[in-house]
Amino acid sequence: MSAAISLPSGSSKAEERKVLAGTLVGTSIEWYDFFIYAQAAALVLGPLFLAPVSEDNPGLAQIIAFATIGISFLFRPLGAVVAGHLGDKLGRKQMLVFTLVMMGAATALIGVLPTYAQIGIWAPILLVFLRILQGFSAGGEWGGAALMSVEHAPINKRGFFGAFPQIGVPIGMILATGVLWVLSTSMSPEAFNSWGWRVPFLFSIVLIIVGFLIRRSVEESPVFKEMQLRKKESAAPLGQLFKHNTREVVLAALIFVANNAAGYLLIAFFLSYTTRVLGMERPPVLLTTTVAAFGWLIFTLIGGMLSDKIGRVRTFQIGYTLVLLWVIPMWFLIDSKNLFLFFVAAFVLTIGLGLSYGPQSALYAEMFPATVRYSGVSIGYAFGAILGGAFAPMIAEAIFNATGVSWHIGVYLAVATLVSLTAVSLVKETKGVDLHVKEVHEEFLREHPEAVKEFGLAGEHQTK
Incomplete structure (x- = not known):
């Protein structure tokens, strides 16, 4: 015989703030690690780690450098499977700490990695290996952060709470581009290419220590506690x-x-295209991209809050419609070589990106039952990343090399946007669904009366 009980739908205000800080800081650090690699691939990794190819064919070396970004995505599903399985069995919190430390270690080691000139073929091999570790870690990171935020949230604020791990992406991008901008303006290009590029990777050590301490202090998800109770x-x-x-x-x-x-493309390809193809100077491009990324942050928060009002699906549809309308015209602004118009192109893109990213944590969490939720959101996210961003910079580079026309890249993005817009339109609105596990064995409550106090049940349950 089982009992139906009403479990609390949120956490205390202090715990809520701690959860939001933990998911935001940790995710920002993880994505700083991930993005600093993507931007290094756009700037220096080809000549340093693929020297023979770079000397003979710089364009091919750049395509391969971008391909190393995509390689890590292929291992995201493995990380999602492992972290999702363990997260559904052992808890969200443990996986969050584990993935943070693994990502930080891989990033810091890239910062001390010898180049091709020093150790030959082992340089790209070790680079790819560390990139794989980054991908494995990222595969498990997002699902845990998303669920910790959404499962702690009041039912009418899940979109807003779920937007906090999402804004870790633009914050990570702002940190990465900001650090690169400081280095690019404070040293010569020769010094940056020689040793300066290593500094952002090594800086990750400090960020990881901060994130580790914050995440260790966060309580386990209340929904996972309910699963344990059951x-x-x-x-x-x-x-x-x-x-x-x-x-x-x-x-x-x-x-x-x-x-x-x-x-x-915003994170990695724009930087490479504007500096290498259009001949724009690196520091102002980095600064412009950093400022534009604030739009991504703002509209991601707006997207989360808007989804609490009008629904997750509708907010996604608005965001993707804006992306669809902009991905071709923006190239004409970028090709103008005007910094202000480049800013407009990037900033307007972030409006649609934010509205189609802010509601994602809440939507995904509400799509899956509690017992498989970590696995479901992590694996879905990981495979989406493979199909989407894994090789997007490489594909964009190949399209431009083949056609010499930048707006053709926009056609590729438009097709991808139509696919995603169709997929989200097939989802039945999830806003307000019950995330909690309501059935608890009556025998278990009798054997463990302390559980009643722990979950705030006050001894009130109704026998079915």
């Missing part, structure tokens, strides 16, 4: 996920394709 965790949540929720995993992946593809 004693009904699946012995194989991954198998259960694909048995009952394959459709949701596929839709989650497709929904993310366009946002991730356009986001990685």
